Amino acid sequence: MPGESSPRNATIGASRIWAVMMVALAARPLPCQAQDGRKLQPETARLRAVVETLASPEFGGRSGPGGDKAADYLVEQFRQLGLKGLFNGEYDQIIPGKEPNTRIGRNVGAMLRGSDPSLRDQWLILAAHYDHLGVHGGRLYPGADDNASGVAMMLEVARCLTRAKAPPRRSIMFIGFDLEEHALFGSRYFVAHPPVPLERVKLFITADLIARSLAGVCGNHVFVIGSEHSPVLRPWIREAGKDRPLTVDLLGADVLLLNRSDYGPFRGKSIPFLFFTTGENPCYHTPRDTPDSLDYPKFTEIARMIDQVVRTSLDAADLPRWQAAPDNPIDEAVALRDVLRILQKNGQAVKVNAAQSFVIRSTLDLLDQIVARGSFTPEERSRVIQGARIVLFTVL
Numbered sequence: 598m599p600g601e602s603s604p605r606n607a608t609i610g611a612s613r614i615w616a617v618m619m620v621a622l623a624a625r626p627l628p629c630q631a632q633d634g635r636k637l638q639p640e641t642a643r644l645r646a647v648v649e650t651l652a653s654p655e656f657g658g659r660s661g662p663g664g665d666k667a668a669d670y671l672v673e674q675f676r677q678l679g680l681k682g683l684f685n686g687e688y689d690q691i692i693p694g695k696e697p698n699t700r701i702g703r704n705v706g707a708m709l710r711g712s713d714p715s716l717r718d719q720w721l722i723l724a725a726h727y728d729h730l731g732v733h734g735g736r737l738y739p740g741a742d743d744n745a746s747g748v749a750m751m752l753e754v755a756r757c758l759t760r761a762k763a764p765p766r767r768s769i770m771f772i773g774f775d776l777e778e779h780a781l782f783g784s785r786y787f788v789a790h791p792p793v794p795l796e797r798v799k800l801f802i803t804a805d806l807i808a809r810s811l812a813g814v815c816g817n818h819v820f821v822i823g824s825e826h827s828p829v830l831r832p833w834i835r836e837a838g839k840d841r842p843l844t845v846d847l848l849g850a851d852v853l854l855l856n857r858s859d860y861g862p863f864r865g866k867s868i869p870f871l872f873f874t875t876g877e878n879p880c881y882h883t884p885r886d887t888p889d890s891l892d893y894p895k896f897t898e899i900a901r902m903i904d905q906v907v908r909t910s911l912d913a914a915d916l917p918r919w920q921a922a923p924d925n926p927i928d929e930a931v932a933l934r935d936v937l938r939i940l941q942k943n944g945q946a947v948k949v950n951a952a953q954s955f956v957i958r959s960t961l962d963l964l965d966q967i968v969a970r971g972s973f974t975p976e977e978r979s980r981v982i983q984g985a986r987i988v989l990f991t992v993l
């Protein structure tokens with residue numbers, strides 16, 4: 598697969614090489630040590646404990662009173678970590694209803710200020726929606742993967758950052774969004790009422806469904822969406838995913854029909870973003886989305902990978918910039934080919950019908966040509982994306 602380097606690198610002078618090395622070193626996260634010297638990273642037992650708590654019947658599927666309870670839980674976690682409230686010192690951002698003195702939800706946010714005087718007014722956001730579908734017909738929708746998994750990851754990254762020996766250079770906000778399941782209303786409200794001017798938000802990272810696999814058959818695949826608008830993030834993602842039992846697939850947001858989670862409103866404001874997901878699966882939005890059905894080893898690796906991307910971003914010399922025209926790498930075609938092959942191979946298990954099977958076959962034919970050639974035309978990409986969308990949205 599073509600990488601990020603080019604033959605031109607062979608001719609650059611020694612001082613340039615030195616400068617590049619310094620930037621690379623500055624972008625590499627320092628080994629994150631706890632105050633007592635142990636390596637700090639998201640831990641399986643802690644991730645699992647948060648998921649089991651939030652997905653328990655007590656939290657009522659995190660809607661209505663159960664949603665409030667989940668928000669209270671987040672406030673308590675932030676407080677225990679010693680993080681300050683994000684909204685004028687408060688943890689809550691109340692989302693008002695149409696009628697006066699009513700409210701329809703609450704975002705919960707906390708912050709950790711950076712240590713570098715020249716960078717601490719630059720912000721990174723790490724977010725996960727905590728709401729889910731509630732109880733319907735007497736049945737609890739626990740939402741373990743959707744999205745207790747994302748919340749647990751966020752709290753673990755927050756724990757690691759607050760327990761590290763030195764604070765990061767830039768500042769970070771941790772936000773639990775409400776009402777994602779209601780047309781992303783919580784994150785839309787936040788973007789319309791941000792606690793700092795949005796120009797200071799340099800990167801938005803969110804995760805939604807990070808503890809299973811696409812269609813239940815895609816093993817160790819994890820999808821990362823958003824680097825098409827900020828290609829500088831790609832080496833950071835690759836570095837963070839390296840030496841892990843994960844297959845990291847970089848996709849463009851248009852594969853998912855654009856705004857499928859809380860990154861949408863930030864994307865709409867041209868703020869660099871990353872969205873981590875393992876995709877939809879047979880338990881998605883059913884009462885079967887329970888804690889015991891998650892893949893905890895995979896979930897832990899993804900949480901650690903996100904933790905590494907966050908730390909790299911907080912301390913890097915350079916920041917991602919928004920590039921309006923998406924730059925979709927050939928890696929995307931490779932990823933789609935591999936995923937479609939898996940779905941084809943598991944056609945019976947994922948109930949692929951004849952029409953879907955035809956779309957998979959013809960899209961795979963085109964992808965094989967593209968990957969062999971190592972390039973694609975815009976027309977070819979739109980045919981691939983159309984095929985992939987038909988498969989992803991009708992099979993799953």
Ligand SMILES: [Zn+2]
Nearest residue numbers: 743744805806
């Ligand atoms: Zn979700």
